[in-house]
Amino acid sequence: MxxxxxxxxxxxxxxxxxxxxxxxxxxxxxxxxxAGVAAxxxxxxxxxxxxxxxxxxxxxAGFTPVTIEIPDGEEYKTSATLNGxxxxxxxxxxxxRSFIVALGGGVVGDLAGFAAATFLRGIPFVQVPTTxxxxxxxxxxxxxGIDHPLGKNLIGAFYQPHLVLADVSTLxxxxxxHYRAGLAEVIKYGVVLDAELFTxxxxxxxxxxxxxxxxxxxxxxxxCEIKAWVVEQDEREGGLRAVLNYGHTLGHAFxxxxxxxxxxHGEAVAIGMIQAAVLSQREGYCTTSDVERITTLxxxxxxxxxxxxxxxxxxxxxxxxxxxxxxxxxxxxxxxGIGSYAFHQFTPAQLAEACCSGR
Ligand SMILES: NC(=O)c1ccc[n+]([C@@H]2O[C@H](COP(=O)([O-])OP(=O)(O)OC[C@H]3O[C@@H](n4cnc5c(N)ncnc54)[C@H](O)[C@@H]3O)[C@@H](O)[C@H]2O)c1
Ligand SMILES: O=C(O)C(=O)C[C@@H](O)[C@H](O)[C@H](O)COP(=O)(O)O
Ligand SMILES: [Zn+2]
Numbered sequence: 001m002x003x004x005x006x007x008x009x010x011x012x013x014x015x016x017x018x019x020x021x022x023x024x025x026x027x028x029x030x031x032x033x034x035a036g037v038a039a040x041x042x043x044x045x046x047x048x049x050x051x052x053x054x055x056x057x058x059x060x061a062g063f064t065p066v067t068i069e070i071p072d073g074e075e076y077k078t079s080a081t082l083n084g085x086x087x088x089x090x091x092x093x094x095x096x097r098s099f100i101v102a103l104g105g106g107v108v109g110d111l112a113g114f115a116a117a118t119f120l121r122g123i124p125f126v127q128v129p130t131t132x133x134x135x136x137x138x139x140x141x142x143x144x145g146i147d148h149p150l151g152k153n154l155i156g157a158f159y160q161p162h163l164v165l166a167d168v169s170t171l172x173x174x175x176x177x178h179y180r181a182g183l184a185e186v187i188k189y190g191v192v193l194d195a196e197l198f199t200x201x202x203x204x205x206x207x208x209x210x211x212x213x214x215x216x217x218x219x220x221x222x223x224c225e226i227k228a229w230v231v232e233q234d235e236r237e238g239g240l241r242a243v244l245n246y247g248h249t250l251g252h253a254f255x256x257x258x259x260x261x262x263x264x265h266g267e268a269v270a271i272g273m274i275q276a277a278v279l280s281q282r283e284g285y286c287t288t289s290d291v292e293r294i295t296t297l298x299x300x301x302x303x304x305x306x307x308x309x310x311x312x313x314x315x316x317x318x319x320x321x322x323x324x325x326x327x328x329x330x331x332x333x334x335x336x337g338i339g340s341y342a343f344h345q346f347t348p349a350q351l352a353e354a355c356c357s358g359r
Contacts (some may be wrong), residue, residue, distance in 0.1 A: 006140065006160075006228040008235055013163055015140055015224050017217060021167040022053040025101070025128065026061025032162050034124055037098040038063040039089055043072040046130055049173055054103055062075040065101075066092040070111065074260040077107050077147045079155070085115045099124040099162070105131035105178070106138035106265065110153070113144030117159035124143040127164040131174055132182025132216075133266055135166040136189075136223035137244075141231040147260075148266035151321035152252045158236050163275065166224075168217055180302045181266025181350045183208065184247075186219055187301070188273060189226045191294055192246045195339025197222055200291070205300050231321050243323055243341050247273030250307075250355060253318035270303035275355055280334035282354070285342050291340060312352045319348035 001018035016028065029038065038058045041159035042051050051067055058065040068088045070081050089100075102125060103111035109127050127139035145156020171179065190198030200219070201208065207215040227244065234241040251272025255263050263271070277291045299305055324331040329345045336342045348353075 001215065004221065004224050004228055007232055009041055010160060010235070013161060015164040015166065015228070017135070017166045017168065017221050019167065019169045019213065019217075021058050022050060022128070022167050022170070025054050025126075025165055026057035026059070026063060026111060028060065028163060029063065029099070029101075029126060030061045034063075034099050034126070034162060035097050036064070037092060037094050038065045039092060039098065040065055040067045040101045040103055041070065041085060041115070042067065042103040042110055043070055043108055045072045046108070050130060050170060054101065058210070064193055068092075070108065072107075072209065074107055074147070074255075074265065077111050080145060082111060082115060082146055083140065085111070088121060089115065089119050094119070094123065096120050096123060099126065101126045102139075103126055103128045103130065104134070106134045109134050109138050110144055110156070111146055113142075113159060113161065114156055117144050117157040122159070124162045125159075127161045129164065129166050130170040132171055132179055132220070133185050134182075135168070135171070135220050137162045137185040137227065139166065140224055140227045142235065151318065152256050153323075154202055154321065156224060166220060168213060168220065168279050171211060171216065176302070178264065178266075179211065181264045183283060183301045184266035184270040184273070184298070184303055186223055187225050187294075187297055188244070188269065191273060191277070191335050191338055192243050192333065192341040193226050193230075193339065195337075197226075197298070198293075199337050201301075202297055208301060210294060242343070243333055245324065246335065246341065247276050249319065249322055249324065249330060249332055250275045250351065252322065253315055254308055254310070256318050256321070257314055258308060262308065263304070267304050270298045271305065271307050274298060274305055275307060276333065277335055279332070279344075279346075279351075279354060280336070280342075283334060283344055285334045285336045285344070286338070290335065290338050294335070302303055307355060310356075312356045315352035315355065316348045319351055322348075
């Protein structure tokens with residue numbers, strides 16, 4: 001197992017990455033001092049595959065596990081689902097010594113993490129990410145939350161897990177669509193923070209598409225190292241952390257406007273990154289050849305490249321809800337060449353017009 005430690009003022013925790021880690025979850029929870037009832041939050045897709053292993057491991061380590069299932073899909077990352085989780089936590093008698101285990105992708109992790117942040121004013125939680133996206137991004141760094149009908153992730157809290165255990169073997173059962181969606185966040189790290197990672201991805205298309213376990217272990221660990229490095233410097237997104245939102249400003253708007261049906265998060269981010277690269281080139285931060293490299297990599301990894309057809313008005317309305325908005329101006333993340341970034345101010349109207357006029 002590869003271990004990366006993320007060191008924060010509030011508390012530090014380990015991110016374990018490796019194969020066959022699910023059976024060691026109980027012991028790992030014990031080792032970080034957790035006790036009492038363990039509420040395993042999962043969904044009807046992931047629970048039948050992996051909940052038994054997690055529950056047995058927790059039992060063997062002396063915990064009392066209960067399983068809570070939430071419906072599968074971004075459209076259920078809502079206050080209604082969250083309220084259902086609170087009901088079950090109360091019924092199961094969790095107290096402040098108890099903890100939550102989030103077993104699933106980013107939707108389960110974000111929602112269960114927010115439940116942990118708010119239940120009894122905060123109980124510990126453990127992230128057990130089972131999608132590529134969750135292993136490289138959402139399980140690390142403590143952004144937890146739910147969507148609001150008016151926008152993505154508008155309700156939430158910065159709340160760090162006690163432990164992250166990423167079992168790479170769980171990725172074998174992941175659908176191609178969701179696997180590729182995770183690759184979008186991997187590309188993101190390369191474009192704005194690590195030129196070497198970007199080149200590695202360009203040269204390993206086949207291995208990535210075949211889910212070569214060794215390559216995946218290496219790529220996941222690198223992404224977690226980068227994310228830990230960013231979050232350690234700026235846990236609550238006062239500045240630097242916004243770089244992790246590359247491709248997300250337009251991506252979140254496309255995702256919301258698609259009603260969370262036509263585009264999943266990683267796909268929307270892939271399209272948002274291409275739009276961001278085009279705008280970066282227009283503002284002089286990168287060359288047309290950089291834009292081509294980014295677009296080609298996204299395409300070769302089987303991700304969508306075309307922005308959905310949306311009206312300028314809808315796009316402006318959605319962009320105005322972005323959390324990087326300050327008095328009507330958005331802090332937009334551009335790529336500076338490949339491997340670096342620059343912040344640039346745009347109004348939602350400027351972004352929407354640039355995006356829609358490109359069609
Ligand atoms: N908190 C953060 O920092 C952060 C970062 C990136 C994304 N996110 C959020 O993460 C969410 C997207 O996460 P996601 O891409 O993991 O989507 P997801 O959680 O919807 O999972 C994708 C699909 O894969 C299924 N699945 C999960 N693991 C599986 C496995 N091992 N085998 C088979 N099926 C499996 C799920 O049930 C689901 O149907 C979005 O809500 C996004 O906003 C949060
Ligand atoms: O961890 C971060 O910071 C990120 O921005 C990671 C993103 O990939 C992720 O999608 C995040 O949930 C977006 O956050 P938001 O603050 O824009 O809602
Ligand atoms: Zn994201």
